[in-house]
Amino acid sequence: MRSTNSALLLASLSLAQTSPQPGCKNIHGDAGWPTTNEWQQLNQTISGQLIQTVPLGAVCHYEPFGVYNRTACEELRRDWDFRHWKFKVWEMGQIHVGHASEIMNPYYQNRSCDPFTPAESPCELGNYASYSINVTGARDVVAGIQFAKQKNIRLVIKNTGHDYHGRSSGASSLSLWMYNLKNVEIIHDYQSAYYNGPAARLGAGIGVGESYMAVHKYGYRVVGGECGTVGVAGGYSQGGGHSVLASENGLGSDQVLEWEVVTTKGEHLIATPEQNSDLYWALSGGGGGTYGVVIGVTVRIFKDGPFSGGALVFNNTDTPGREIFWKAVEKWYEYFPKMTINNNTVQFVLLNSTLDAQAINLPGQNVAAVDRLMAPFLRELDKLGQSYSFRTEHSKTYYDHFDHYYGPLPHGAEPVTTILHARLIPRHVVQDKAANGKLVDTMRSIVQDDKFLMGCGVFHLPNTRHADNAVLPAWREAQAVCIANGFWNFEAPVEHNVALKQELADIHAPAMDAATPGSGVYINEVDPLYKGDWKEAAFGANYGRLLEIKRKYDPDRVLFGHMSVGSDEFRFDDAGRLCYIGEGRKNVLVSQEQHPLYYENYEL
Ligand SMILES: Cc1cc2nc3c(=O)[nH]c(=O)nc-3n(C[C@H](O)[C@H](O)[C@H](O)COP(=O)(O)OP(=O)(O)OC[C@H]3O[C@@H](n4cnc5c(N)ncnc54)[C@H](O)[C@@H]3O)c2cc1C
Ligand SMILES: *[C@@H]1O[C@H](CO)[C@@H](O)[C@H](O)[C@H]1NC(C)=O
Ligand SMILES: *[C@@H]1O[C@H](CO)[C@@H](O)[C@H](O)[C@H]1NC(C)=O
Ligand SMILES: *[C@@H]1O[C@H](CO)[C@@H](O)[C@H](O)[C@H]1NC(C)=O
Ligand SMILES: *[C@@H]1O[C@H](CO)[C@@H](O)[C@H](O)[C@H]1NC(C)=O
Ligand SMILES: *[C@@H]1O[C@H](CO)[C@@H](O)[C@H](O)[C@H]1NC(C)=O
Ligand SMILES: *[C@@H]1O[C@H](CO)[C@@H](O)[C@H](O)[C@H]1NC(C)=O
Ligand SMILES: *[C@@H]1O[C@H](CO)[C@@H](O)[C@H](O)[C@H]1NC(C)=O
Numbered sequence: 258m259r260s261t262n263s264a265l266l267l268a269s270l271s272l273a274q275t276s277p278q279p280g281c282k283n284i285h286g287d288a289g290w291p292t293t294n295e296w297q298q299l300n301q302t303i304s305g306q307l308i309q310t311v312p313l314g315a316v317c318h319y320e321p322f323g324v325y326n327r328t329a330c331e332e333l334r335r336d337w338d339f340r341h342w343k344f345k346v347w348e349m350g351q352i353h354v355g356h357a358s359e360i361m362n363p364y365y366q367n368r369s370c371d372p373f374t375p376a377e378s379p380c381e382l383g384n385y386a387s388y389s390i391n392v393t394g395a396r397d398v399v400a401g402i403q404f405a406k407q408k409n410i411r412l413v414i415k416n417t418g419h420d421y422h423g424r425s426s427g428a429s430s431l432s433l434w435m436y437n438l439k440n441v442e443i444i445h446d447y448q449s450a451y452y453n454g455p456a457a458r459l460g461a462g463i464g465v466g467e468s469y470m471a472v473h474k475y476g477y478r479v480v481g482g483e484c485g486t487v488g489v490a491g492g493y494s495q496g497g498g499h500s501v502l503a504s505e506n507g508l509g510s511d512q513v514l515e516w517e518v519v520t521t522k523g524e525h526l527i528a529t530p531e532q533n534s535d536l537y538w539a540l541s542g543g544g545g546g547t548y549g550v551v552i553g554v555t556v557r558i559f560k561d562g563p564f565s566g567g568a569l570v571f572n573n574t575d576t577p578g579r580e581i582f583w584k585a586v587e588k589w590y591e592y593f594p595k596m597t598i599n600n601n602t603v604q605f606v607l608l609n610s611t612l613d614a615q616a617i618n619l620p621g622q623n624v625a626a627v628d629r630l631m632a633p634f635l636r637e638l639d640k641l642g643q644s645y646s647f648r649t650e651h652s653k654t655y656y657d658h659f660d661h662y663y664g665p666l667p668h669g670a671e672p673v674t675t676i677l678h679a680r681l682i683p684r685h686v687v688q689d690k691a692a693n694g695k696l697v698d699t700m701r702s703i704v705q706d707d708k709f710l711m712g713c714g715v716f717h718l719p720n721t722r723h724a725d726n727a728v729l730p731a732w733r734e735a736q737a738v739c740i741a742n743g744f745w746n747f748e749a750p751v752e753h754n755v756a757l758k759q760e761l762a763d764i765h766a767p768a769m770d771a772a773t774p775g776s777g778v779y780i781n782e783v784d785p786l787y788k789g790d791w792k793e794a795a796f797g798a799n800y801g802r803l804l805e806i807k808r809k810y811d812p813d814r815v816l817f818g819h820m821s822v823g824s825d826e827f828r829f830d831d832a833g834r835l836c837y838i839g840e841g842r843k844n845v846l847v848s849q850e851q852h853p854l855y856y857e858n859y860e861l
Pocket of ligand 4: 308357391392393437
C-alpha cells in the first residue's frame with residue numbers, strides 16, 4: 258500500500274472558501290465564459306489534450322461545424338441506435354463510448370445534434386460538454402479543476418457515458434474525460450490489515466470487459482457488470498455494481514482496496530479503509546462523480562476456475578380459462594432464495610410472452626449441480642403443465658462462462674435502453690406468499706402491454722466479506738434487483754419517448770415501490786424522473802454522513818450530478834445555468850428539465 262498522500266499538486270487550489278456563495282456558473286455566451294485565448298492557454302498547460310466538442314451527429318447537419326457528409330451521415334444513422342449494436346459496430350468506431358463528449362443516452366442527448374433531424378437544422382451542443390480534457394494523468398485533472406474554478410464554469414467527469422442521469426455530461430461544461438487511462442497492474446500478493454491476496458490496479462478508463470481480459474491473462478477473475486462496456490472505476494464501483502459474481506464476491510464497491518483520487522482542492526491522495534477512510538467509505542457506494550476525481554482503483558481479484566451455467570425458458574401459452582404462466586412466474590420468484598444457495602446468481606427477463614432465464618450462474622460447480630438446483634422448480638412447472646426448455650453448459654473458467662452468456666468480450670452485445678427503473682427486491686417479500694403474489698402482480702401489470710420488459714438479477718449478498726462502505730444497506734437484505742426497461746424509439750420525436758418515461762415514473766416505479774416497502778433503488782439505475790424520496794431510496798441512512806464527506810472533500814461544490822449527494826443545493830436557471838442556491842434545501846429535486854416550480858420557490 259502506498260503510504261502517504263502524495264504532493265499537493267497546486268497550492269493555489271487549496272485556498273478553498275469555507276462555504277461557496279450562491280450563484281450561477283457561466284455558460285457559453287456569458288461575459289465570464291472563457292475566451293478562445295484562455296482555452297488555448299489551458300490547452301498548453303495540458304500538452305495539447307484539450308478537445309473542442311464536435312458531436313458525432315455534426316456530419317448530418319450543415320451548420321455550424323460545416324462537416325456535413327451524406328455518406329458519413331447514413332453510416333451514422335445505421336449505427337446510432339445502440340439497441341442494434343453488434344460487435345462489428347464497436348470495432349468500427351466505438352460510437353458514443355469512445356468519443357470524448359458523446360453519451361449513451363438519447364434522453365439527455367435530447368436530439369440537439371442527431372442524425373435523424375433535418376440537415377438544415379443546426380447541430381447544437383445541448384447537454385454536451387463544450388470542451389473535454391483527454392486526461393493522461395492527475396496533472397491534467399488538477400489543471401481542469403483549477404480552470405473550471407477560476408472561470409466559474411461547470412465541470413463534469415466522463416468515463417464511458419453510460420450514466421442514466423446524464424451525469425457524465427452537462428451544458429457549457431468542461432469535461433474530464435477519463436476513458437484513456439487504460440493502465441493495468443496485477444499485484445499477486447496485496448497486503449493490508451483486512452485483505453491479503455491478489456489484486457489489480459486499474460486505470461479509471463478500464464472497462465468491465467477489458468478488466469476481465471486483463472486479469473484472465475494471469476489466471477484471475479474480477480467482479481464487473483454484465484455489460485462489458487461499463488467502466489469499472491467510474492459509476493459502477495462508486496455506485497454499487499451488481500454482477501454474475503455478486504453472491505460469491507459481493508458488489509463492485511465491495512471489491513475496492515484503494516482509490517487513487519484527485520480532490521477538487523487539488524490534493525492527490527489514496528483512500529483505503531485505513532487512510533482517508535471517510536473518503537474511501539463514501540466513494541465505495543456513495544455514487545459516482547460526487548466526492549473527487551478517481552484516477553485509478555485497486556480491486557480484489559480471484560483465482561479463476563470452473564463455472565457452470567444454465568438457461569431456462571418458459572413461454573406464456575395461456576388461453577382464456579387456462580392461466581398457468583403467471584402461477585409459474587409466482588413460483589419462480591418464490592424460488593429466489595433457493596436459487597442463490599452456493600453463491601449462485603441468475604439473470605432473467607420477463608415479458609408477457611415469456612420468462613427467459615438467460616443465465617443461471619454456478620461458480621465452482623458442475624452441470625449436475627445446475628440440474629440439481631433447478632430440478633425442484635422444473636417439477637413445479639411440470640405439475641402446473643407449463644412447458645419449458647432447459648439446457649446447461651460447463652465452462653473451464655468464469656471468463657469462458659461470461660464470454661458464452663454475455664460476450665463476445667470485451668464489449669458484449671447487451672441491448673441498451675434508457676427508459677429504466679431499478680428497484681431492490683427484499684428477501685422477506687419473496688419469502689412471504691401474499692407479498693410475493695403482490696410483487697408478481699406488479700411485474701405483470703408493468704409488462705402486460707409490451708411497452709416494458711422486466712430484467713432481474715437474482716443474488717444473495719450477506720455471506721460476502723467487504724470493508725465498511727456506503728453501499729445502500731437495502732442491498733444486503735435484497736434477493737434481486739429488478740429493472741423495468743422501456744425502449745427508446747430513435748426515429749420518434751422526443752415527446753413520444755418522454756411520455757413512456759412519464760408512464761414509468763408516474764405508474765410503474767410507484768407500483769414497484771409499493772410492492773417492496775422499505776427497500777431501495779439502485780442509484781445507478783433509478784429513473785431520473787423518479788418521484789419517490791430519492792435521498793432515502795438511493796442512500797438511506799447513509800445520506801447525512803455522505804453529505805458531510807462531500808462537504809469536506811469538495812467544499813467549493815465543484816462536482817454536481819442529478820440525484821447525487823448534495824445536488825439539492827443546486828438548480829438550473831431559465832438559460833440552463835447551474836446555480837448553487839445554498840445549504841439546507843432539503844428534498845428539492847433539481848432536474849435538467851427545469852421544472853418551473855423550483856424557480857418560484859428558489860429565486861436567487
Ligand atoms: C448498457 C448498460 C449496462 C449496464 N450494466 C450494468 C451492470 O451489469 N451492473 C451494474 O451494476 N450497472 C450496470 N449499468 C449501470 C452502470 O453501472 C452505471 O451507468 C455507471 O454509472 C456507469 O459508469 P461509467 O463510469 O461507465 O459511466 P459514466 O457515464 O462515464 O460515469 C458515470 C458516473 O460516474 C462518474 N465518473 C465516471 N468516471 C469517474 C471518475 N474517474 N471519477 C469520479 N467519477 C467518475 C461520472 O461523473 C458519472 O456521474 C449499466 C448501464 C448501461 C447503460
Ligand atoms: C490543443 O492542442 C493540440 C495540439 O496542439 C491541438 O491539436 C488541439 O486542436 C488543441 N485543442 C483545442 C481545443 O484548440
Ligand atoms: C464522407 O464520409 C465518407 C464515409 O465516412 C468518407 O469516406 C469520405 O471521405 C467523406 N468525404 C469527405 C469529403 O470528407
Ligand atoms: C487521447 O489521448 C490518448 C493518449 O492518452 C490518445 O491515444 C488518443 O488518441 C487521444 N484521443 C483523442 C480523441 O484525442
Ligand atoms: C461462497 O463464496 C465464499 C467467498 O465469498 C466462499 O468462501 C465460499 O466457500 C463459497 N461457498 C460455496 C458453497 O462455494
Ligand atoms: C418460446 O417461444 C419462442 C418464440 O416464439 C420459441 O422460439 C421457443 O421455442 C419457445 N420455447 C418454448 C420452451 O416453448
Ligand atoms: C399475454 O400473453 C397471453 C398469451 O400469449 C395473451 O393471451 C394475452 O393476451 C397477453 N396479454 C396482453 C395484455 O396482451
Ligand atoms: C430537451 O430539450 C427541450 C427543448 O430545448 C428542453 O425543454 C428539455 O428540458 C430538454 N430535456 C433535457 C433532458 O435536457
